[in-house]
Amino acid sequence: MANLASNFVGIKSPNPFWLASAPPTDKAYNVVRAFKEGWGGVVWKTLGTDPPVVNVSGPRYGAIHAGDRRLIGLNNIELITDRPLEINLREIKEVKRDWPDRALVVSLMVPCEEHYWKDILAKVEDTGCDGVELNFGCPHGMSERGMGAAVGQVPEYVEMVTRWCKQHTRMPVIVKLTPNISDVRQPARAAHRGGADAVSLINTVNSIIGVDIDTFSPLPSIDGKGSHGGYCGPAVKPIALNMTAEIARDRETRGLPISGIGGITTWRDAVEFMALGAGNVQVCTAAMTYGFRIVKDMITGLSEYMDRHGFTSVDEITGRAVGNVTDWQYLNLNYVAKAKIDQDLCIKCGRCHIACEDTSHQAITAMVDGKRHFEVIDAECVGCNLCVNVCPVENCITMEEMVGGVDPRTGIAVTGDYANWTTHPNNPMAKPAVVVEPAE
Amino acid sequence: MATTSPDIATGRLAPDQYAANFSDIHPPLGDHEALVEADRCYFCYDAPCVKACPTSIDIPLFIRQILTGNPIGSAETILSQNILGGMCARVCPTETLCEEACVREEAEGKPVKIGLLQRYATDVLMDETGEQPFPRAAATGKRVAVVGGGPAGLSAAHRLAMHGHDVVIYDAREKAGGLNEYGIAAYKAPDGFAQAEVEFVLSIGGITVEHGKALGRDIALSELSQAYDAVFLGMGLAGVNALALDGEDLPGAMDAVGYIADLRQAADLSTLPVGGRVVVIGGGMTAVDVAVQSKRLGAKEVTMVYRRGPEKMGASRYEQELAATNGVVIRHYAKPARLLVENGHVAGVEFEETAEREGRLIGTGATFTLPADMVFKAIGQTLVPAALNSSAAAIVLEGGKIRVDDERRTSLPGVWAGGDCAATGEDLTVAAVADGRIAAESIHRALSA
Numbered sequence: 029m030a031n032l033a034s035n036f037v038g039i040k041s042p043n044p045f046w047l048a049s050a051p052p053t054d055k056a057y058n059v060v061r062a063f064k065e066g067w068g069g070v071v072w073k074t075l076g077t078d079p080p081v082v083n084v085s086g087p088r089y090g091a092i093h094a095g096d097r098r099l100i101g102l103n104n105i106e107l108i109t110d111r112p113l114e115i116n117l118r119e120i121k122e123v124k125r126d127w128p129d130r131a132l133v134v135s136l137m138v139p140c141e142e143h144y145w146k147d148i149l150a151k152v153e154d155t156g157c158d159g160v161e162l163n164f165g166c167p168h169g170m171s172e173r174g175m176g177a178a179v180g181q182v183p184e185y186v187e188m189v190t191r192w193c194k195q196h197t198r199m200p201v202i203v204k205l206t207p208n209i210s211d212v213r214q215p216a217r218a219a220h221r222g223g224a225d226a227v228s229l230i231n232t233v234n235s236i237i238g239v240d241i242d243t244f245s246p247l248p249s250i251d252g253k254g255s256h257g258g259y260c261g262p263a264v265k266p267i268a269l270n271m272t273a274e275i276a277r278d279r280e281t282r283g284l285p286i287s288g289i290g291g292i293t294t295w296r297d298a299v300e301f302m303a304l305g306a307g308n309v310q311v312c313t314a315a316m317t318y319g320f321r322i323v324k325d326m327i328t329g330l331s332e333y334m335d336r337h338g339f340t341s342v343d344e345i346t347g348r349a350v351g352n353v354t355d356w357q358y359l360n361l362n363y364v365a366k367a368k369i370d371q372d373l374c375i376k377c378g379r380c381h382i383a384c385e386d387t388s389h390q391a392i393t394a395m396v397d398g399k400r401h402f403e404v405i406d407a408e409c410v411g412c413n414l415c416v417n418v419c420p421v422e423n424c425i426t427m428e429e430m431v432g433g434v435d436p437r438t439g440i441a442v443t444g445d446y447a448n449w450t451t452h453p454n455n456p457m458a459k460p461a462v463v464v465e466p467a468e
Numbered sequence: 469m470a471t472t473s474p475d476i477a478t479g480r481l482a483p484d485q486y487a488a489n490f491s492d493i494h495p496p497l498g499d500h501e502a503l504v505e506a507d508r509c510y511f512c513y514d515a516p517c518v519k520a521c522p523t524s525i526d527i528p529l530f531i532r533q534i535l536t537g538n539p540i541g542s543a544e545t546i547l548s549q550n551i552l553g554g555m556c557a558r559v560c561p562t563e564t565l566c567e568e569a570c571v572r573e574e575a576e577g578k579p580v581k582i583g584l585l586q587r588y589a590t591d592v593l594m595d596e597t598g599e600q601p602f603p604r605a606a607a608t609g610k611r612v613a614v615v616g617g618g619p620a621g622l623s624a625a626h627r628l629a630m631h632g633h634d635v636v637i638y639d640a641r642e643k644a645g646g647l648n649e650y651g652i653a654a655y656k657a658p659d660g661f662a663q664a665e666v667e668f669v670l671s672i673g674g675i676t677v678e679h680g681k682a683l684g685r686d687i688a689l690s691e692l693s694q695a696y697d698a699v700f701l702g703m704g705l706a707g708v709n710a711l712a713l714d715g716e717d718l719p720g721a722m723d724a725v726g727y728i729a730d731l732r733q734a735a736d737l738s739t740l741p742v743g744g745r746v747v748v749i750g751g752g753m754t755a756v757d758v759a760v761q762s763k764r765l766g767a768k769e770v771t772m773v774y775r776r777g778p779e780k781m782g783a784s785r786y787e788q789e790l791a792a793t794n795g796v797v798i799r800h801y802a803k804p805a806r807l808l809v810e811n812g813h814v815a816g817v818e819f820e821e822t823a824e825r826e827g828r829l830i831g832t833g834a835t836f837t838l839p840a841d842m843v844f845k846a847i848g849q850t851l852v853p854a855a856l857n858s859s860a861a862a863i864v865l866e867g868g869k870i871r872v873d874d875e876r877r878t879s880l881p882g883v884w885a886g887g888d889c890a891a892t893g894e895d896l897t898v899a900a901v902a903d904g905r906i907a908a909e910s911i912h913r914a915l916s917a
Contacts, residue, residue, distance in 0.1 A: 378513030
């Protein structure tokens with residue numbers, strides 16, 4: 029059993045799995061249940077000023093499902109905590125007292141005036157919690173009141189509020205970023221400039237989850253009307269991974285601790301976020317789908333993984349893939365891979381063929397010698413990987429790197445030499461000769 | 469040995485047991501089950517299941533239509549290729565057709581339940597609208613006679629009506645439906661489904677059914693050929709193969725096909741006599757149907773005896789297992805040698821054991837005897853050539869059945885044939901439906917030329 033202990037900006041937890049600020053962390057009752065199951069920490073659901081907000085009394089969530097109604101995307105129009113500040117603060121204090129080894133970070137969202145932040149920070153600090161997370165991310169409801177994403181979308185505001193918070197508390201300050209922005213590096217840099225100890229991302233993605241095609245109400249429907257909500261769950265993971273990597277490899281923010289959020293459902297997802305620069309991870313939708321018990325698999329899965337790789341600390345995972353994220357222009361255009369179909373595993377569904385035939389490069393047979401047979405035609409295969417992605421059998425189709433020989437599609441020898449777009453003859457902007465790998 | 473009077477009795481079961489024993493053998497899928505199962509389909513390219521379906525239903529498409537909440541569209545996909553898709557969903561040996569070919573069978577040994585999904589979609593259409601989804605083309609003024617209102621005839625008639633032709637079905641029995649109504653096991657199509665489907669098929673319009681009109685008895689092929697623009701023969705196999713043993717006309721020696729027909733038509737199954745000890749001779753679907761139904765009527769011992777091994781049986785492996793799980797004993801490699809008779813009633817069968825030598829079946833000389841109160845002959849049915857009356861000489865037969873070409877044309881101009889009476893392959897409901905449709909399209913081309 030590997031040691032999963034995590035120290036994220038000085039906040040210690042027995043493992044790097046935290047529950048994100050969200051409905052599962054709105055009350056002591058839920059948080060204590062989570063800690064009993066083994067969660068390393070929680071970010072308490074966002075506190076605001078009194079009187080508390082009110083939530084709709086109709087549906088707050090909408091979902092999209094993959095096969096067999098597996099939930100792959102969830103959206104919500106729930107606001108920050110709708111309980112009085114006093115009750116939340118009391119419960120936070122009690123929980124932290126009872127669970128001193130777990131991380132307890134408190135999410136905050138108050139109007140963009142310094143005194144509000146100063147005031148609430150003092151109250152929160154008094155609970156003995158481990159840190160604060162500034163909610164600059166919620167895309168719905170609160171943003172209409174000038175908070176949440178409305179702040180997160182303006183880097184100057186992000187920097188300003190972060191600076192206030194750093195001035196008014198000794199606690200670590202984590203700035204939670206919204207993905208509803210064209211370049212996530214801008215608010216991340218702003219948070220960094222404001223003195224943030226870390227950023228966390230992503231918050232939810234602005235979305236309409238669906239439309240009732242009989243009543244024509246957007247979903248979830250409140251009395252026949254709908255409003256855009258925050259989208260999360262497995263479907264947003266790729267967006268979150270990219271934003272994590274963008275911040276991790278940015279010159280200005282490199283080294284800034286990141287708490288990874290966005291569709292993390294398994295220990296594998298967590299490892300991916302950490303490899304792209306996250307120091308720990310936060311989970312919500314998976315817990316809301318399956319309950320808190322999933323953390324047991326996350327813990328043992330991560331531990332097994334670390335043992336297999338000889339990692340003795342979770343910090344050894346953090347950032348391992350960052351150096352491999354590059355710009356397209358630096359990808360090796362001399363790298364050649366061909367799809368290969370394992371005929372023993374092939375169940376002959378033909379999906380690879382029709383995907384390739386209809387929509388790609390006509391590189392997979394359907395019939396050979398009068399028999400149903402699916403085989404890659406190397407002379408046509410561009411190595412696009414679509415067949416791998418549509419094949420229902422795991423590892424039946426693999427991409428095999430060509431080492432040496434001649435690519436039968438292009439007639440060009442595979443030398444193993446690196447060459448990218450920056451020097452390619454078709455590139456009007458090509459730089460002469462010297463091949464430079466980017467520093468980051 | 470047998471008692472002096474045979475043990476043949478009615479009402480062997482408690483009254484409510486009959487309903488239980490003859491209810492749906494495969495309960496239909498509920499909405500949730502259908503969605504879960506539909507989700508398993510991979511939507512294969514050039515799908516093997518479609519190739520394995522005699523009526524070439526676009527199975528991946530109809531399953532996808534179930535999945536997207538379009539069951540009526542799904543049913544139309546099915547019925548456009550197979551107007552008896554509802555019955556075929558119930559009676560097709562899917563384990564040797566579409567489901568055997570399903571790639572999931574290769575992947576994990578658990579094919580998509582295509583038959584049950586097909587039933588789901590067709591049931592939704594029948595239950596929700598019951599409406600005929602196919603409009604008729606403008607009337608052509610052409611008239612086609614269809615002999616036999618079974619699966620082949622109904623399929624042909626429906627397709628011809630769709631194309632705007634007027635059709636008269638001549639059926640020998642009181643009810644149309646053929647083996648769907650009189651033949652298949654009761655628990656495969658309970659609740660009057662066969663007649664409901666006949667009504668559904670006929671609801672397209674343009675089809676008249678003349679009941680109680682048998683070819684060779686009430687009507688002649690030569691007359692039909694003269695009176696109609698085309699004739700389709702789909703009268704099935706009226707003859708039953710005999711054992712060629714002394715005593716097979718005596719009480720207790722029964723023809724399985726006739727008994728099943730009586731069973732299917734019985735208003736009250738408790739009034740149907742069944743033997744205490746039943747011996748079934750044969751290894752096909754009919755043999756299994758009569759064996760299992762005898763058992764479910766309350767027979768104490770039912771033994772099926774087949775002259776070859778299990779792999780040669782006409783009944784699919786699934787059907788053989790069905791027999792076994794119903795308590796039917798199946799004995800292989802034995803052929804009937806002599807019927808034992810007591811007091812003018814069959815009392816048992818003496819069998820000779822057989823063996824295969826270089827592909828030929830030989831008797832080994834060893835014998836055994838099975839006492840029986842009822843002995844069912846289920847060794848196949850035959851075309852009665854005499855029914856083709858004056859034309860019998862002219863219409864060419866092949867292996868005792870009517871020879872047809874790819875378009876189901878017989879050797880007689882203007883006469884098509886399909887279903888069990890035609891030499892087109894397996895005697896399956898779904899194959900008969902395919903024959904009917906193919907013949908109808910050919911007739912339509914001929915009449916449009």
